[in-house]
Amino acid sequence: MAKKCVECEKKAIISLAYGPHRFCNEHFLHFFEKRVRKTIRENRLVEEREKIVVAYSGGKDSAVTLFLLNKIFGKSNPIEALLIDEGIPKYRDKALAVAEKNCKKWKIPFKRFSFENEFGLTMDDAAKKAGKKKGKESACAYCGVLRRQIMNKHAKEMKAGKLATGHNLDDETQSVLMNVMDADFERLLRIGPKSEGAKNMVPRIKPLYHCPEKEIIAFAKMAGIKYFEKGACPFKWQAKRNDFRQMVEDFEAKYPGMMFSTVKFLKEVKENTKKQTGNSKIGICNKCGEPSSGKVCKACKMVERLTQAK
Template sequence: MQCSLCRGKAVYEAKYSGTYLCRKHFNDSVERRFKHELRKQVDLKAASIKISVAISGGKDSSVTLYLMNKFLGNRENIELTAFTIDEGIAGYRDSGLESARKLCEKLNVKHQTVSFEEVFGKTMDGIVKMDPETIPCSHCGPMRRKLMNLESLEYKSDYVALGINLDDYAQSILMNVVKGDFERMMRMAPHIKRKEGLVRRIVPLRRIPEKEVILYAVLNGVEFDGGWCPYYERAQRNTFRNIVSDLEEQNPGAGFAIANFLDEVREHITIGNGNTEMKKCTKCGAPTTGDLCSVCTSIGILDSMKDA
């Protein structure tokens, strides 16, 4: 097939737009959407900006760091750093850590690692053994988010960039809709307003489908770890991953439509979009909507199981 824009050899068919793209125009398309989201989510004209990138070593976070460095790495008013969270999952996290370290070294981006064990005194493998009935993501997700915020605060960052692609984003929106959790949906990144104790999360990949992230990485030599978490099969997200995939197959552009839906809602409703009243966790002091943050609640449950 020929590129719809230049008649060169096409490397990708964008079904949602009905176009075929050569390598150059495919890269241009991905980078244009990435830069558009950056401009929307970050005040790039500020005198001094610190951005942390949460990098797991997987495709999404690796491409996020690569593109952040490509477009922001040489700007005098912006400092980029990166960190990796080690959940303590044997046979899985080590390869991701190595990929993250190599990419950061290649891009000359400061990188450090923080682990569940050193902060919470637990590993995910240990948590799963302690609480085999609960879906592992129910413990892992809140702990990861808390460490992302703590690490970004340590860097004194203004923003923390997450590797969340369009498929991920659409899945999260639908998950919140099905759960009837409107407020949580409205609190999804990107975060425009700053809240005390919370570093604003940005998601510049949110307009780029997963398969485009993979192809971009391959075409541009961005090495990444392709391993899957061993607890992946138990994740509730799998159901919504299949739903979004089926919708996209039947109605190309469905992912964009779902993301656009949330943006439209946010334009008309302010609840949760920077205005939710936050408290401080009575145990650790972290920002939370309740008396205890989800991590302290989770650890309390796990500790009670250990003592039982």
């Protein structure tokens, strides 16, 4: 006999392995939104009336982030989306077309920026040049640094009180494990649902910090949110993170709840660590004026290296 929802008499359509959770469509949507609201409330992610700018790629995570922030805060806080075109043909252009459509449907103002306009090169160019360099840095290493720089610069121009991203529980578990295995304690301590901005940096928030990726997909489908799902970035497989993604997936399948306990453990480490976390060493880049721990920021150094590469 089909199992019933734990909240009502309807047939359950989703069952979550880490707890006695079985839900019908309606109660799963409710359960998911409640958890996001709890993350926002307990970590004080959003202040009254401040503007929230959401970094929106067109994928499921940022789509759900934008949808829920707009649902929860749309009447009390200005919400805008920031779209970044890294210049990855047949991938980001398609994803951003979905993003623009959703923004229009949800009546959310958006601004679109591109690597090409900002740095004079696309990710396609950067990946080709990066591949030729010694040590072969992955395309994602460049992409991440350049994207973070555009996000911060334009979120500031848009007068954002907070910059929201779609990072989910899987991403954060991977980051914790990666930093542990790299013995990078400083970076480990910076992981969390909210990163307080250093000088010149818009504070970043992750409302989906406690949401497993699979549940985000289920939520998007059940809530009728359209997102770009046909295809992956062609450079994705270069990243070290992929090995961690696979590892986390295997462990979670075998030991349900392991992702929750990993971020819970990090929280305890942070609460028990007196060490200054952080951003204290961050100053301003001499070239572009964005936050930097050295005289010239990582993004400026990368662009210089890439434009010099033949």
